[in-house]
Amino acid sequence: MASHPSRLGPADIFVALVMNLLWGLNIIAIKMSVDQVPPTTAAFLRLSIVFLVCLPWLRIVPGRMRALLLLGLLTGCLFFLVINLSLMVATNVGVLAIAGQLGVPFSMLAAVIVLKEQIHVLRIAGVALSLAGVGILAFDPAVANEIPGVALTILSSIIWAGASLIQRSLKGVPVLTIYAWIGLVGMVGLSLSALLIEPAGIASIPDLPPAVFGWIAFSAIGSSVIGHGSMSWLLQRHPISQVMPLTLAAPVMSVAAASLFFGTPLTPIMILGGLIALSGVAIVTIRTAKVAKKERPPQVL
Template sequence: MSAERPAPLAPRDLIVAAIVNLVWGLNIIAVKMSVEAVPPLAAGGLRLLVVLLVCISWLRVVPGRMRLLVTLGLLNGALFLIFVNLSLRVSDNVSALAIAGQLGVPFSLILGVVFLKERIALPRLIGIAMSFGGVVLLVFDPAVVGEVAGLLLTTLGTLAFAIGSLLQRRLAGVPVLTLYAWIGLIGAAVLFAMSAVMEPGAIARLPDLRLGDFGWILFSALGSTMMGQVGMAWLLQRHPIATVMPLTLGSPVIAVLASSLAFGTVLTPLMIVGGMITMTGVAIITLRSARPARPVP
């Protein structure tokens, strides 16, 4: 008896996928603009406070899962935004950071192999090598050589997020909005506390923030964090991962091109080559990871 075939993608599924790619791709611009207007730790705290306020009705104690939820909040809330916001504050070549930001995909695969004993075949090994190789190539570009600190911080941010994503697998069954309520609460508390110590006066100045600058933070909170994640969860509830994962491959391309246009970054030949190598590696990993396992005879 043949297995039930998954439902085909409907027009609204494609619209949701397009929105997810768009908000994730444009988010790097919003974060860069927000950390130029507000010190990076305070900007991250304000972003997560918005997430908390949106999800607060879903904030609840989950018996037996609180240690994991707290750790997830520290990783995907506080630590991730510390690295990402600082990287964008100290860097001018945002397009290069957009490329390095794709390392979360190979990091997630490596962590799955190490901690979950997942099997990995040659194509995905090649994808990992290409993903990291493309980013390493950027360091040799004269237009990027001054952004090594930013690239390193972005890489650490993607690693923190990948570890958090690994934890989310152990939180299966916990509603997505409950996860983000805890991420918002814990992340905002940590970032505001750090800002009070390391960015004197930053929190006190937040009420004077211009509406346009607050709009960038609002876009990151509601667009990237909420619309992007909820949209992905909605798609994964309707379709198998083999169908959904390849739909997200447009976001890094949008991020690189949009940041180049927004900030006037010249895409040098070496950046284009490094970006293509990295994104090809990410595509290989994504497509191979999305393939359903062969049925056991």
């Protein structure tokens, strides 16, 4: 393992910006795809692309296969399906971008409950702020019609939190190998689900316009492969305490991009709730990264 540079250089900043931009714009790509393709079929296509891109890195990892398959089921099947469903029923996707930030505090709470990690006052305050920020959205009349989408987004955050525990047991496994298995399990599971509940969606795949495949490919390659590959590249070069705070720009970009692209309003209550939620997420992210700074970063790529 190479030693880590003490400072982020221009290349690191550029990679972090690209990573956040890809993650931030992904909410548009998913919404555009599920508006034209049934959600299970869209998720199947996305995971199929992830699998094909990562196929050269697919390999048996002794002692880790149960974790890889379970991660594939949670992330490859359930998480992407629920995310697609949430965006399909939503009109103001910026609200979902705010609610989606609960994945960070939920993953920390899962580590506290399951792994018995210690939690202190600052991180408890961060969790409380993030929950309060999302709770404030309920008082916005403009959000009244988005409750089903928000509920599904919260469910996806819970699934993501559970998956994060499994990912922690996969340290040392290359990220592209992990995503090859996520892609394979997701592709198989979602294909069976789509054939069962969306046969017309599967049958329509050959007739889909190229633009739809473009949006789905952006999610698969841009967000999943390049985005997470960039994170892994940064973790190879710098301590986790320096890298994790860099991800905080992504939700801001998501909300801004959704508002600009779809023309949905950003009400004062949404802005207040978003700022409070992001403040809580920032506290949890930065404090958790500092707690973990003595851990060896995962060996990837």
